[in-house]
Amino acid sequence: MANRRKNSDEQVPVASRRQFLRGGSALVGGAAASVAAAQAVLAEPSQGANLPPSVPEWMKSPGDPVGSQLYGTPSPFEKSVARNIPKSGDPMFWTSSRTPLQDLDGIITPNGLFYERHHAGVPAIDPAEHRLMLHGLVDNPILFTMEDIRRFPSESHIYFLECSGNPGFKKPYGKTASDLVGLVSCAEFTGVKLSHVLQEAGLRHEAKWIIAEGADAAALTRSIPIEKCLDDALLVYSQNGERLRPQQGYPLRLFLPGFEGNMSVKWLRRLHAVTEPAYSREETSKYTDLMPDGKAREFTFYMDAKSIITRPSGGQKLKSHGFHEIAGIAWSGRGKIKRVDISVDDGKSWKEAQLQEPVLTRALTRFRLPWRWDGGPALIQSRAIDETGYVQPTLADLIDVRGDNSFYHNNAIQPWRIAADGEVTNANA
Amino acid sequence: MANRRKNSDEQVPVASRRQFLRGGSALVGGAAASVAAAQAVLAEPSQGANLPPSVPEWMKSPGDPVGSQLYGTPSPFEKSVARNIPKSGDPMFWTSSRTPLQDLDGIITPNGLFYERHHAGVPAIDPAEHRLMLHGLVDNPILFTMEDIRRFPSESHIYFLECSGNPGFKKPYGKTASDLVGLVSCAEFTGVKLSHVLQEAGLRHEAKWIIAEGADAAALTRSIPIEKCLDDALLVYSQNGERLRPQQGYPLRLFLPGFEGNMSVKWLRRLHAVTEPAYSREETSKYTDLMPDGKAREFTFYMDAKSIITRPSGGQKLKSHGFHEIAGIAWSGRGKIKRVDISVDDGKSWKEAQLQEPVLTRALTRFRLPWRWDGGPALIQSRAIDETGYVQPTLADLIDVRGDNSFYHNNAIQPWRIAADGEVTNANA
Numbered sequence: 061m062a063n064r065r066k067n068s069d070e071q072v073p074v075a076s077r078r079q080f081l082r083g084g085s086a087l088v089g090g091a092a093a094s095v096a097a098a099q100a101v102l103a104e105p106s107q108g109a110n111l112p113p114s115v116p117e118w119m120k121s122p123g124d125p126v127g128s129q130l131y132g133t134p135s136p137f138e139k140s141v142a143r144n145i146p147k148s149g150d151p152m153f154w155t156s157s158r159t160p161l162q163d164l165d166g167i168i169t170p171n172g173l174f175y176e177r178h179h180a181g182v183p184a185i186d187p188a189e190h191r192l193m194l195h196g197l198v199d200n201p202i203l204f205t206m207e208d209i210r211r212f213p214s215e216s217h218i219y220f221l222e223c224s225g226n227p228g229f230k231k232p233y234g235k236t237a238s239d240l241v242g243l244v245s246c247a248e249f250t251g252v253k254l255s256h257v258l259q260e261a262g263l264r265h266e267a268k269w270i271i272a273e274g275a276d277a278a279a280l281t282r283s284i285p286i287e288k289c290l291d292d293a294l295l296v297y298s299q300n301g302e303r304l305r306p307q308q309g310y311p312l313r314l315f316l317p318g319f320e321g322n323m324s325v326k327w328l329r330r331l332h333a334v335t336e337p338a339y340s341r342e343e344t345s346k347y348t349d350l351m352p353d354g355k356a357r358e359f360t361f362y363m364d365a366k367s368i369i370t371r372p373s374g375g376q377k378l379k380s381h382g383f384h385e386i387a388g389i390a391w392s393g394r395g396k397i398k399r400v401d402i403s404v405d406d407g408k409s410w411k412e413a414q415l416q417e418p419v420l421t422r423a424l425t426r427f428r429l430p431w432r433w434d435g436g437p438a439l440i441q442s443r444a445i446d447e448t449g450y451v452q453p454t455l456a457d458l459i460d461v462r463g464d465n466s467f468y469h470n471n472a473i474q475p476w477r478i479a480a481d482g483e484v485t486n487a488n489a
Numbered sequence: 490m491a492n493r494r495k496n497s498d499e500q501v502p503v504a505s506r507r508q509f510l511r512g513g514s515a516l517v518g519g520a521a522a523s524v525a526a527a528q529a530v531l532a533e534p535s536q537g538a539n540l541p542p543s544v545p546e547w548m549k550s551p552g553d554p555v556g557s558q559l560y561g562t563p564s565p566f567e568k569s570v571a572r573n574i575p576k577s578g579d580p581m582f583w584t585s586s587r588t589p590l591q592d593l594d595g596i597i598t599p600n601g602l603f604y605e606r607h608h609a610g611v612p613a614i615d616p617a618e619h620r621l622m623l624h625g626l627v628d629n630p631i632l633f634t635m636e637d638i639r640r641f642p643s644e645s646h647i648y649f650l651e652c653s654g655n656p657g658f659k660k661p662y663g664k665t666a667s668d669l670v671g672l673v674s675c676a677e678f679t680g681v682k683l684s685h686v687l688q689e690a691g692l693r694h695e696a697k698w699i700i701a702e703g704a705d706a707a708a709l710t711r712s713i714p715i716e717k718c719l720d721d722a723l724l725v726y727s728q729n730g731e732r733l734r735p736q737q738g739y740p741l742r743l744f745l746p747g748f749e750g751n752m753s754v755k756w757l758r759r760l761h762a763v764t765e766p767a768y769s770r771e772e773t774s775k776y777t778d779l780m781p782d783g784k785a786r787e788f789t790f791y792m793d794a795k796s797i798i799t800r801p802s803g804g805q806k807l808k809s810h811g812f813h814e815i816a817g818i819a820w821s822g823r824g825k826i827k828r829v830d831i832s833v834d835d836g837k838s839w840k841e842a843q844l845q846e847p848v849l850t851r852a853l854t855r856f857r858l859p860w861r862w863d864g865g866p867a868l869i870q871s872r873a874i875d876e877t878g879y880v881q882p883t884l885a886d887l888i889d890v891r892g893d894n895s896f897y898h899n900n901a902i903q904p905w906r907i908a909a910d911g912e913v914t915n916a917n918a
Binding site: 116118119120121122123124125126127128129130131132133134135136137138141142143145151152154155156157163164165166167168169170171172173174176178180181182183184185186187189190207211212213214215216247248249250275276277279297298300301302303304305306307310311329379383384385387416418420426428430 | 545547548549550551552553554555556557558559560561562563564565566567570571572574580581583584585586592593594595596597598599600601602603605607609610611612613614615616618619636640641642643644645676677678679704705706708726727729730731732733734735736739740758808812813814816845847849855857859
């Protein structure tokens with residue numbers, strides 16, 4: 061066992077660093093990984109009293125038996141990793157909870173931490189009683205049971221879902237990545253192509269929109285253009301393998317890959333094929349923006365390219381100088397992420413991050429960049445570019461175009477400020 | 490609303506079927522999807538009393554507010570979807586719980602349903618106290634804290650994990666897919682390449698094996714060949730985005746993609762670089778098979794290609810004739826699944842299933858085939874072929890080679906029998 065002395069200048073064990081550099085060429089792996097590894101240096105290992113090969117308490121007697129959790133839950137030590145909800149006011153007026161992005165790795169959001177947004181609470185639906193009605197401009201109106209829906213050919217895809225007010229324009233002032241853009245999550249969704257179900261009912265050519273209605277107390281209603289319905293729209297019943305959770309639309313939701321979240325109507329009970337949109341509350345009073353020329357920007361379906369650094373991010377603290385991996389997530393409603401650039405010098409220069417393969421269309425994409433923090437103040441930010449060539453804008457650029465009455469579809473770059481003491485804060489706040 | 494009459498001959502609404510066939514060419518999507526869709530016919534929709542547009546109870550008052558579940562759980566109606574544990578005996582002697590494969594869709598196993606296998610229960614480890622010791626044939630022995638490990642460059646991959654006794658040779662007699670091969674699950678794992686950590690410590694050339702030890706009361710110990718350690722072996726701390734669950738090795742586990750599950754040592758506390766394997770209990774008395782020639786087949790690392798139909802599968806019942814999708818999962822420790830064949834006539838003929846993209850190396854791959862059940866008895870089975878060209882064997886073929894003393898690494902084809910009343914049972918039982 062090496063009990064190495066603290067090197068207070070750089071907080072790096074000298075022997076360890078020397079060895080690391082010497083062994084650098086022996087590494088297996090891609091070029092980017094080698095670059096990262098070659099810059100990796102460890103913080104001083106802690107010198108606690110109860111270390112191997114001394115035997116910790118939890119090795120001295122058998123642990124919890126099999127079956128103590130028929131449905132498993134996280135370690136009690138991870139209690140703080142939870143959905144992020146408003147901290148004040150009457151809970152009955154809270155309408156969303158956010159994914160703790162800064163605590164997560166990879167691209168899959170576990171179902172228990174998938175973000176929530178609802179307009180009249182979460183209905184407790186008995187799937188045996190639930191029905192989906194398909195009517196209007198179809199030859200055969202049909203009332204589907206869940207068993208009927210499950211009979212159709214199925215598909216599975218990993219997709220992100222994002223609320224269009226994530227964050228609003230006027231309050232990009234949260235402390236953490238979750239406060240700011242925690243209304244985005246990503247999962248593997250399984251369901252039936254909506255086009256199959258429309259075909260079964262004999263969709264008529266004059267149908268140009270499908271009005272989708274939820275079975276919640278708000279009867280949330282949105283108008284979906286027929287082109288999307290016949291393209292990649294899904295009727296989803298499973299998320300990350302298991303059936304949808306109640307917060308995400310159990311037992312059935314619409315899913316429109318890349319579109320603003322509320323259009324993927326949860327607790328789906330009705331599809332009405334029509335010639336004109338419904339102009340429902342959620343597409344007129346809400347989810348529509350007043351532009352500088354006084355006109356309303358409505359039916360803003362697609363979520364444009366966006367990214368955020370989740371580590372290091374607001375609320376975290378760098379404890380020592382030297383190597384840190386900058387990691388985050390990027391996504392685009394228009395398709396695949398092509399590139400993510402990272403700046404660590406307030407936007408003066410940018411460096412291309414490594415994207416975790418496979419890069420999937422309309423899914424979160426994890427990006428990473430090795431970085432050596434010199435211990436001085438720094439401003440770090442990420443910029444996503446999608447396969448259409450669209451570049452994630454700065455907040456100033458976005459306000460130039462949209463004015464300051466907008467609320468939805470803020471996909472601006474999020475800068476983080478790192479202080480000399482390592483504290484990370486929202487540079488927009 | 491169409492109140493269509495029951496067509497007792499085929500249990501298919503006539504108007505619906507006619508429309509479906511007529512509209513067949515209008516479908517958007519790939520050829521295989523169209524074939525499937527063209528064969529899709531609905532069961533008779535249920536004619537319950539409380540149907541839309543009548544308003545169900547759960548729309549009449551607000552549902553559960555945001556934050557009623559800071560960490561979400563499944564719907565109470567899904568209570569039966571749980572880990573599958575032994576039904577008798579003393580719980581202290583149960584050593585595994587199985588994933589309910591027949592209830593899942595897609596390839597991701599939610600963390601709460603990921604299979605468990607442990608040798609002395611689940612230790613309750615405080616991550617702040619946990620240490621990983623790396624010693625032996627290295628220039629600098631190192632004691633890592635979890636913070637140290639998190640400092641290294643990270644990677645995320647979707648991989649399956651499978652126990653090598655899944656099922657044993659002598660008891661492929663369970664009722665359900667879970668009873669038979671529920672000791673396989675799949676998730677997105679995030680961690681650090683083991684090669685980075687070995688490099689940091691200055692691994693010496695004479696090191697040929699790494700002995701990995703767990704911090705459970707069994708101190709589970711396995712010997713890992715150095716080639717694997719320097720290839721794709723990971724030190725994993727996150728699974729499906731969040732930190733590992735205690736049952737899966739919180740706060741740190743080894744992960745060896747494609748290798749038998751117990752080698753991916755959970756609660757990892759020690760890595761010892763040596764020249765010879767440890768010949769530990771779990772690689773001599775256990776996880777080794779007696780061959781017909783009297784020799785022991787040991788160090789059987791790779792899990793060979795395997796598949797199982799999960800729907801329809803044992804314990805389920807087909808409620809009507811006509812279209813059913815046959816769906817299942819395939820995997821190989823040697824790389825990607827190349828093809829899955831399905832037979833519905835007791836192996837007389839085989840048809841290629843559609844694989845859900847993206848097909849990932851050493852991950853579950855979801856396969857599907859449209860099928861029209863004529864209502865007669867049928868014997869259905871799937872056969873996986875991986876990218877090395879290896880073909881999943883029948884149980885008889887496997888026993889020909891391995892004899893009848895083997896217990897581990899049964900990757901045989903699993904046939905299901907469908908009776909005329911629609912009941913599905915294990916055709917090997």
